[in-house]
Amino acid sequence: MRVRVLLFAAYRELAGARETDVELPPGATVGALVATLRQRWPALPADAAVAVDREFAPRDRALHDGCEAALIPPVSGG
Amino acid sequence: MADDVRLGTEPLHAEELLATFRAGPDGAQVLFSGITRDHFEGRRVRFLEYEAYLPMAEAKLREVLDEARRRFGLGTAAVRHRIGRVPIGETSLLVAVSAPHRAAALEAAGFVVDRIKECVPIWKREHFDDSSSAWVEGKLKP
Numbered sequence: 001m002r003v004r005v006l007l008f009a010a011y012r013e014l015a016g017a018r019e020t021d022v023e024l025p026p027g028a029t030v031g032a033l034v035a036t037l038r039q040r041w042p043a044l045p046a047d048a049a050v051a052v053d054r055e056f057a058p059r060d061r062a063l064h065d066g067c068e069a070a071l072i073p074p075v076s077g078g
Numbered sequence: 079m080a081d082d083v084r085l086g087t088e089p090l091h092a093e094e095l096l097a098t099f100r101a102g103p104d105g106a107q108v109l110f111s112g113i114t115r116d117h118f119e120g121r122r123v124r125f126l127e128y129e130a131y132l133p134m135a136e137a138k139l140r141e142v143l144d145e146a147r148r149r150f151g152l153g154t155a156a157v158r159h160r161i162g163r164v165p166i167g168e169t170s171l172l173v174a175v176s177a178p179h180r181a182a183a184l185e186a187a188g189f190v191v192d193r194i195k196e197c198v199p200i201w202k203r204e205h206f207d208d209s210s211s212a213w214v215e216g217k218l219k220p
Contacts, residue, residue: 009129009201010213049218051199054134056220070131070199076216077128077135077159077200078112078171078191 001026001065003033010073011048015041024063031059033069044071081143082156083136085200090158090169101176104153106183110191112171114164118214122207128161128170131199135159142193150186152177157190159200170202 003022007015022036030050038044049072050057056072063069092111101107114126143155153176160170173190177183194200196219205211 006131008131008199009203010215013213049220051131051134054131054137056197070134072131072199072218073201073213074216074218075195075197075199076202076214077130077198078195078202 001028001063003028003063004066004068005033005037006068006070008070008073011044011071014043026065027062029059030057030061030063030069033063034059037071048072049074081140083139083143084157085130085132085135085159085161087160087162090160090172092169092172095156095158095172095174099156099174099176100154102153104176104178104183106178106180107174107176108183108187110171110173110187111169112191114166114168114170116166118204121204123166123204124207125166125205126164126170127203127205127211128159128164129201129203130159130161132161135199138198139194142190142198145193146175146186146190149189150177150182152182152186155186155190157194159194159198161200 006019051070053067116123139157146152156174158172164170175186202214203211
């Protein structure tokens with residue numbers, strides 16, 4: 001299955017990409033997605049927060065084909 | 079009616095927001111205005127730059143207002159957050175809330191601002207006067 005991944009702020013800069021598509025086996029979790037992304041970009045923190053379809057998601061959340069995942073650095077709005 | 083939440087690159091003006099803000103039957107209205115500072119940990123800041131995951135940021139802002147409504151009996155609420163480059167001394171955030179009484183309105187405004195800084199996907203980059211810049215590392219409490 002294919003997952004669209006968005007990167008923001010510090011993570012966008014360290015990856016040098018705003019978004020990427022990741023191919024994962026069916027039923028793969030958020031944890032598996034982060035592990036795959038860290039193979040490509042080892043500087044990404046292992047504990048980076050992840051949102052799936054615009055909601056924060058734990059590491060054991062199963063992804064689905066076509067979902068939108070986002071890596072969320074520590075926020076600093078205001 | 080859905081809460082009035084907007085993120086955008088246009089300058090923010092408290093008086094424009096208040097001109098359309100209707101507290102209805104509530105007895106208290108609080109406006110918080112966040113202004114960009116010219117210093118951070120002893121360094122001079124030239125300007126700030128904000129980035130947001132827009133659709134999620136809007137959704138999270140609405141969740142924060144829903145939570146404030148459950149906790150404090152919030153009446154009307156409006157939030158504006160500026161995105162992109164913001165010069166020093168300008169408004170980056172406006173939060174307006176109303177509630178039946180002052181204690182709840184003051185608490186609700188504080189709660190909304192605190193939660194914006196904890197769970198809404200917006201990031202601030204400070205540009206210093208030596209031309210270097212850095213993302214501000216906040217805290218994340220989903």
